[in-house]
């Protein structure tokens with residue numbers, strides 16, 4: 001469903017992505033992890049069509065760079081950093097709803113489930129919202145689209161615990177054939193949601209592991225072997241598995 005082929009991105013002298021290739025199939029739930037500056041946000045922004053890149057990203061066979069409107073129709077994106085929008089919340093919601101063919105009430109309903117009272121903040125400038133309120137609104141905008149592919153960049157970093165739980169309930173309730181790509185530093189949180197963990201280092205895929213979902217109760221996850229891999233990859237995978245407190249497993253694809 002999402003094909004990332006040898007994607008490279010430079011910002012001046014900084015190589016943010018250095019040849020990333022991934023295939024993300026229908027129904028996949030993928031965590032993107034890695035240290036600060038490893039290229040996670042750059043990769044997600046590239047998937048969302050927000051960056052020019054070398055290489056190719058296609059969604060359902062449609063090239064994101066060549067036909068962004070068509071390719072991105074089925075994708076919703078929650079950015080790590082909220083844009084500094086001057087417009088009041090109501091206008092932001094209306095503009096998004098028009099672009100995505102939604103009723104503004106659909107956004108209000110999602111916002112309410114995340115604990116955000118949209119009518120109460122309708123006239124507030126988006127940029128004046130608190131960090132957590134912005135994040136709730138951005139999540140509500142994305143969730144309201146019911147897009148087949150949801151790409152979230154540290155979506156709960158600013159949320160209080162109640163809102164965080166509500167967000168994960170919304171994610172868990174998505175259709176089984178939908179795709180989730182979520183970037184997070186909070187391993188325990190995403191372990192209950194994902195069945196694959198891609199670890200970026202220095203703009204490259206360091207390990208790419210299939211894991212059994214841990215469940216929201218925080219049980220230890222169990223990884224499963226999905227294809228044979230070279231010894232070098234196995235060593236890397238074992239290292240990551242111990243970090244994640246998972247049972248021994250094998251990487252799906254090591255770079």
Ligand SMILES: Nc1ncnc2c1ncn2[C@@H]1O[C@H](COP(=O)(O)OP(=O)(O)OP(=O)(O)O)[C@@H](O)[C@H]1O
Nearest residue numbers: 011014015016034035036037038039040041042043
């Ligand atoms: N717009 C930009 N202009 C210049 N450099 C950038 C830009 N965006 C990212 N970079 C650089 O690219 C590298 C990767 O950044 P990126 O934001 O993708 O990392 P990240 O893995 O998301 O990190 P974090 O965990 O801190 O969010 C970093 O060295 C960063 O400074």
Ligand SMILES: [Mg+2]
Nearest residue numbers: 040041042080
């Ligand atoms: Mg980031």
